[in-house]
Amino acid sequence: MNRYLLVAGLFAGAINFASAYKPAGNNIMTTWGENIDPAKVWQEYPRPIMERGEWQNLNGLWDYAIVGADAVTPAEYQGKILVPFCAESALSGVGKEVGADNALWYKRSFTVPKSWRGRDILLNFGAVDWQADVWVNGAKVGSHTGGYTPFSLNITPALKTAGDNELVVRVWDPTDLGPQPRGKQVAKPELIWYTPVSGIWQTVWLEPVNPTHISNLKITPDIDRNTLRVEVLSAGSGNGYMTEVTVKESGKTIATGKALAGEPMVIGMPADVKLWSPDSPHLYDLEVRLTDKGKTLDKVDSYAAMRKISTKMGDKGMVRLQLNNKDLFHYGLLDQGWWPDGLYTAPSYEAMIYDIDKTIDWGYNMIRKHIKVEPATWYTYCDRKGIIVWQDMPSGDKNPEWQGRNYFDGEELQRTPESEQTYRKEWKEIIDALYNYPCIAIWVPFNEAWGQFKTKEIADWTKNYDPSRLVNPASGGNHYPCGDMVDVHSYPSPPVTHVYDAKRANVLGEYGGIGMAVEGHIWAPDRNWGYIQYKTPAEVTDAYIGYANYLDQLAYDWFVGAVYTQTTDVEIEVNGLMTYDRKVIKIDEDRIRETNRRIIKNHSK
Structure with a gap:
């Protein structure tokens, strides 16, 4: 097609x-x-x-x-x-x-x-x-x-x-x-x-x-049972209609399933099923039909991946992040998805995927999509390229007081009923819209203390609504004992001491922010900002590798994932690995790539 x-x-x-x-x-x-x-x-x-x-x-x-x-x-x-x-x-x-x-x-x-x-x-x-x-x-x-x-x-x-x-x-x-x-x-x-x-x-x-047509799909892989669960949702009267799914690989049918409209089907996958991972992002094609007495009322093409996101207690009492039942250190970039000419919208598809390609080329295996949601084509490209995504909920409302960095039963933001309803509606719609993309491994309901409210309730709801993924309740935020992860932020260096939880995965959700202003490629020439600033790519690279080597040490006893800030400069922030216009790369790419791949390898199985 x-x-x-x-x-x-x-x-x-x-x-x-x-x-x-x-x-x-x-x-x-x-x-x-x-x-x-x-x-x-x-x-x-x-x-x-x-x-x-x-x-x-x-x-x-x-x-x-x-x-x-x-x-x-x-x-x-x-x-x-x-x-x-x-x-x-x-x-x-x-x-x-x-x-x-x-x-x-x-x-x-x-x-x-x-x-x-x-x-x-x-x-x-x-x-x-x-x-x-x-x-x-x-x-x-x-x-x-x-x-x-x-x-x-x-x-x-x-x-x-x-x-x-x-x-x-x-x-x-x-x-x-x-x-x-x-x-x-x-x-x-x-x-x-x-x-x-x-x-x-x-x-x-x-x-x-047609008046009766497919309105949505819900695709859930289970590698432990070697099955693919597919729910086909329909608009219009679906009474008496059938749904059919054909799973294909390279044009060849390898599995099929049927169910009455509204009923989920569980499709057995071949014994030699191929799992999705950053090293091998295998996708299966799906052909989905809604039929009435053998006549096709609607047909859509889709795809799916066989993969599992989970945690497991590992050695040294550390809870590890796992992909397909194997330890995988998540190492990626804070990606805000802003553009100097299009703001939220990349100038073109080619521009949009350039950032993903550079992230992979630099040796990372993950992107934290920071308080923004991208077009569907962005997630499909991540699926095809094998990049893991931590998906943030865009923040809103007001920021409560920063209560501290240890567990506590302090005050949270008291939202109005309208504000809370608005948050819950959009968070559910975001999860519904993105559920089928295998690249998404982690939901992040809150960033730091920005708009943070009813943390445990929101984290529990998120986990119950989508048990197939992990929940990072508040990346760098006010910490409560809930969800699958505890996430700290530290700038510019990884922390010397911070929160640690023996029952959840410990991650460094943000660090770095090494700045370098490049003349002619600055949003506002009279003002720019970074957590720490250098003047040459060699200095930026040396500082990056120094922090990365320290992270490497901490990962043996503490962190099982980390996010560096950030992919590009954004407006007056000049702490990207690239300038805001994507015309200048501010690092020694070969040295960064070798360092990143080494860290992932050292802490994965």
Whole structure:
């Protein structure tokens, strides 16, 4: 199947405006951003974990307006915005802060292909920050809150029988004036806090389906029983329908399963099953069908991996992280996923995967995705490349007092019922959206004390909701005896003394932050910041290896995983291994690679 199949009508109208487009502002840009084509932005199929053959990409130039939040509709639209880049970004072509007092409106037209007639049409959004209301041809078709999760709307009743359809989206985003999950976005960026991201920031697209169709999958491997459990969820009336799954390897069927719609199936895998790991990231192809009396109502392509995430008490009384029942030292980078030209959105797919490729090339086996959620294609690429992911929940609300670094029964943040409901809703939606990606090994509900509340309750809920993964309750945060791990932060060096737990895996969730400002590649030339700064790549490399060798010693008696800060510079932070524009690598790559691989090997079996 062609994964990048586009139907007629793609980018309808956008090409006419391409000549008028140009990035906003004068900040540094990546090479991919400098060469962006507004008529061909983010054309990759956006949901490879559940892929259909027909779809229409709605990325491109839309009309936009920024008006008061109380306005019923804009009096007029003010120009063009390049979707899927947020309004504050350079690549949007707007480069304006929206703010909590305003709303951001979008408008464009689209045509439904004649070949789709008779089927339902789904309008899909990868992510919109934060509150979205959607109209088609003047009819309200749905709403969504949550800046990090995908949502779909069945817009069929609102469509015209022929000709152009009008799509309007209104977005309101209070940034740090609201309690919602927002990561590091603040209205007034400084130090480790960054520019707001408002509006559509992932792909928007259409797809045709039958009224009864597959709405989601839930895929759970069990290597101890050598089975693959697949739940096929359906929309519409699934009574009496069947679901069928075919497991393939290199085009050859190796296992099958059937179940009534709504019933999970447990598929026996071959005796010579191949396990997924960083050294061998083997994936099996899945063909999933929903049928009625032998007739296929819907078909999606997916994939799965056979792998197990767990812990085990090892020698010296240390709880070890395990992959496939073998000790594996998790060593990776704090990856925030920010871009100087696209902010939350990478300029292109090629730009996005560059960071993953460099992480692997430098000898790491893990990425901590820091208080952000990426597009589905990011996780699929990690699956294919064998990189383990620690997935953070984006922080929000207020930060409680830092209570200390030992176990305690102190006060936690007292959220309002609305704030708590908002957190729980989005955390569940994030886990639901990312559940099927084998690369994800660890859920991180809280970072440090940022928005931390009801820690044990949230950690227990997370573990019960997804027992197939580990839970790191609060990376570097206020510590409570819950979850599978205790996680400390220490800058710039790994710690001399800190919390230790004999019953859980002990990890160093952040350390390093070695800074180096590179002239011509700085977000704000008059101000930059790092935990410690050097002037040359040789100095940065020497400092890195010094800290890494100390970590190597600590890992014999203490830590079973570690995260170095960070992949790239971000805004005024200059403590990345690369500059923010990805044009300068600030380390001796060969020396770093050898050091990282040695540490992983020393503490894995």
